[in-house]
Amino acid sequence: MKRIEVKNLKKQFNTIEAVKGINFQINQSETLALLGPNGCGKTTTIGMLLGLITPTSGNIFINEQELNYKNHQFLSIMNFASPYVELPKKLTVLENLKVYGRMYLIKNLKDKIDQLVEDLNLKSFLNKRTGELSSGQKNRVSLAKSLINDPKILLLDEPTASLDPDTGDYVRSYLEKYKQENDISILLASHNMDEVTRLSDDVLMMKEGQIIDHGKAKELIDKHGRDTLEQVFLKLVREKNEH
Amino acid sequence: MNIKRSSSLMLRHFYLIRSSFPRIFDLIYWPTVQIILWGFVSKFFTMHSDYFNNVAGVILSAAILYDFLFRSSISYNMLFLEEIWSRNIINLFVSPLKISEIILALTSSALIRTMIGLVPAALIAIPLFGISIFELGLPLILLLFSLYLFGVTLGLLVTAGLVRFGPSFENVAWASLFFIAPLGCIYYPVEILPNWVQPIALGLPLAHIFEEMRNILVNQSVDFKNIYYAIGLNFIYLTFAISIFYKSFSSAKQKGTLVNIGE
Ligand SMILES: Nc1ncnc2c1ncn2[C@@H]1O[C@H](COP(=O)(O)OP(=O)(O)O)[C@@H](O)[C@H]1O
Ligand SMILES: [Mg+2]
Numbered sequence: 001m002k003r004i005e006v007k008n009l010k011k012q013f014n015t016i017e018a019v020k021g022i023n024f025q026i027n028q029s030e031t032l033a034l035l036g037p038n039g040c041g042k043t044t045t046i047g048m049l050l051g052l053i054t055p056t057s058g059n060i061f062i063n064e065q066e067l068n069y070k071n072h073q074f075l076s077i078m079n080f081a082s083p084y085v086e087l088p089k090k091l092t093v094l095e096n097l098k099v100y101g102r103m104y105l106i107k108n109l110k111d112k113i114d115q116l117v118e119d120l121n122l123k124s125f126l127n128k129r130t131g132e133l134s135s136g137q138k139n140r141v142s143l144a145k146s147l148i149n150d151p152k153i154l155l156l157d158e159p160t161a162s163l164d165p166d167t168g169d170y171v172r173s174y175l176e177k178y179k180q181e182n183d184i185s186i187l188l189a190s191h192n193m194d195e196v197t198r199l200s201d202d203v204l205m206m207k208e209g210q211i212i213d214h215g216k217a218k219e220l221i222d223k224h225g226r227d228t229l230e231q232v233f234l235k236l237v238r239e240k241n242e243h
Numbered sequence: 244m245n246i247k248r249s250s251s252l253m254l255r256h257f258y259l260i261r262s263s264f265p266r267i268f269d270l271i272y273w274p275t276v277q278i279i280l281w282g283f284v285s286k287f288f289t290m291h292s293d294y295f296n297n298v299a300g301v302i303l304s305a306a307i308l309y310d311f312l313f314r315s316s317i318s319y320n321m322l323f324l325e326e327i328w329s330r331n332i333i334n335l336f337v338s339p340l341k342i343s344e345i346i347l348a349l350t351s352s353a354l355i356r357t358m359i360g361l362v363p364a365a366l367i368a369i370p371l372f373g374i375s376i377f378e379l380g381l382p383l384i385l386l387l388f389s390l391y392l393f394g395v396t397l398g399l400l401v402t403a404g405l406v407r408f409g410p411s412f413e414n415v416a417w418a419s420l421f422f423i424a425p426l427g428c429i430y431y432p433v434e435i436l437p438n439w440v441q442p443i444a445l446g447l448p449l450a451h452i453f454e455e456m457r458n459i460l461v462n463q464s465v466d467f468k469n470i471y472y473a474i475g476l477n478f479i480y481l482t483f484a485i486s487i488f489y490k491s492f493s494s495a496k497q498k499g500t501l502v503n504i505g506e
Pocket of ligand 1: 016
């Protein structure tokens, strides 16, 4: 089953063409990485999938239904996390989880929260204010929020960009395990090669609003005759610049 | 519209206020100071005016009612700014929360915030100045309701500006209220205004609300026509404000400003 399908999606801001007609799909339980330099259109693409940005043209299908910007119900099976969004700082971790559990109309919320607290190791700071946590702890709480509705589709915008290597690794390991155990499709925007290699089934290379190549990380490495995904990335980004 | 979903946002603001003494203090402090100031002003006028004998009651009641309007409108914007400042706002937009549910949550949370501030202030005025807005009786509820609708209207319009133009629009929140004050005929009858301004003032619900408040306190009788007129006007403005609020979202989605609204 196709969880997400995007057809000829475009977004133009005034004179800037941020996304220039891209096509891709993500199947059930698959993780797709959007890999590309700053400003290539990753956040804009995610914004359109979440209904935060209206596309200039093109179509988005969520669970094989065309996305209807008037009806927000598709959002109840999706969730989102990124370092540029935070949870209310003055609320305790538990209060935040209760608020978001209610917002997503979670049944048996108490059990759900218990499970997340257990899985993400939140117990020791559950009654602390979210603003007083370390950035690693905050990140785990944000992750808990983004999994509170057992999303079928999870959108992550550079999820580990602001984390120290240790916490970044914790998050990647957790996600790796989570996706093995759950039916979840993930769209991961990143320029962290390790993250992309470890988590993704497929990689889209983006540059200047276009998809310049796609395939499995390993296939891309072989195809371009390089040793790592990073080298492929650098090759593709620089190559086209010379035209 | 799903009430439970909407209540999650109310719960968030309840937790916020409960956890923060400075916030509660802030809510109570300003209306109280305002009431005390106007209490003394009215007392002074009573001693030097024979315009009508209840002048103190009229001025202080007007001050309390105006503060109610002011607070409800500012509360509305504060609730929204709070989400922008805490960088939480995208979490709300990516949830299934509908705009109508956001409006409902903000509207009821703002009412509670306003009441927390106003009830103590109104009670303090009784022993301190011997003036009780509760003397307005049952119509008081209608006057407050009417003021509240207008407060929400202004709140929605300014919040729409915040959505569309970002937090820098905040200053307009304050300016809009001070701009409307002279036209609102809060402390004086509409006849005081220059002739050409009067129709503009009468086009706002405020003039009718405060006119009626004076009528009740001075003539001890209720003219429901003013009240109905005010409520009618309010619904027209409110409908307009709600449609602007929806428009601001669709325009922000076109411009892509929701994604980085806090910056
Ligand atoms: N709201 C906006 N208005 C105008 N230009 C924008 C807006 N959002 C993004 N852009 C531009 O669109 C391009 C793609 O941005 P973005 O999607 O944020 O890239 P990425 O997430 O890959 O770094 C950039 O050139 C950026 O400056
Ligand atoms: Mg980005």
